[in-house]
Amino acid sequence: MCDQTFLAIVFGPCDRCSREKPLRPVYIKSEQLSYCSICVEMMATEGLHENETLASLKNEAESLKGKLEEERAKLHDVELHQVAERVEALGQFVMKTRRTLKGHGNKVLCMDWCKDKRRIVSSSQDGKVIVWDSFTTNKEHAVTMPCTWVMACAYAPSGCAIACGGLDNKCSVYPLTFDKNENMAAKKKSVAMHTNYLSACSFTNSDMQILTASGDGTCALWDVESGQLLQSFHGHGADVLCLDLAPSETGNTFVSGGCDKKAMVWDMRSGQCIQSFETHDSDINSVRYYPSGDAFASGSDDATCRLYDLRADREVAIYSKESIIFGASSVDFSLSGRLLFAGYNDYTINVWDVLKGSRVSILFGHENRVSTLRVSPDGTAFCSGSWDHTLRIWA
């Protein structure tokens, strides 16, 4: 008896060309097929061809990226702070906590102002969403979500509803009712469905549409009434953490920032990415348009905030200091765009002179990370929310 094993030669129709030939086993995507020797050769060279195409595309992509940088650099004739040299320097700022909103049982993750410049909606890790009157600090509404980590919340333009979501992967809309007997949770409407956590949401300029950003790497536009997906935005290579809609005068675009360190500007109608910026060294936690709509600011885990001008198509300022080593979680502009307020993971809020690039003030008060920050619609105050369970109104 011998130990030799024989390679059984199968004769039959080739799985690729169907000719009757001696066949050999080949494995394609874990499936075993039988090819004739000619088809085995063809498959090997096809694989090679695909690799060549992939390599040439990669080269093309690299050279396009290089060309993009070159074109941007050609127009970089001056720095923003140089153009701002003759602008009057800012005086001393007296900004204090004017109200403290207490009531959340855990970390405050997000907040938004109502257009009435007075009411605020905030959401927390413990699943609670609260609507406050910031003048009196009274709680007007409260609802408990079925999930923890409600990372996003937004006020509807009419002031009659709020939207929120988080680890439930959804964005839900709750109409606000003043009937004391009415249970807010009963009227809940699920609008958006993502395949990972909801990180940000915003109504467009009406109560009818909501824009969402998610840990699934996409943004999406939804019709509130029907829950229908109107447009989806693909392009980020990782979780999307924030978004902001362009001021209504400048048209249908929005900006998003993500864990891929990119900030992307999108056309809401076509779903197309119009411009993208990749200069941060870490996750972008917050993006906010400059009031004119011609630029936007970003705050990142790399401890810097940056300003990108959309018409120059490049970063035009970096707001950083060697002493600031913790990530910036949330940014917003004052009404004229001169000041940039940024909340950080080291519990402070830094106030930056947008034009000159210098820090004008540092605000202490929170006892844990500042997670969210928004200036009021008329610019008279700004609100910050923190992991210390409170919200503060500063003016």
Added chain:
Amino acid sequence: AGRGAGMSSGGSLGTMQRLVEQLKLEAAVERIKVSQAAAELRQYCVQNACKDALLVGVPAGSNPFREPRSCALL
């Protein structure tokens, strides 16, 4: 740290083709010089400074947050 898994940017042919198309689109964007863009940002700030309450402050009594709150005696 601690983020959920996002989309992976694979090296597959389809993804690369889309990336190249996107880069071509971005390369074709019309741009203006930083000097012009910066001048317009500055101009917007200067023009709107007087309306910016957090920048210049407002007359006493007209900022609802700076007003002392009335205390109700129960």
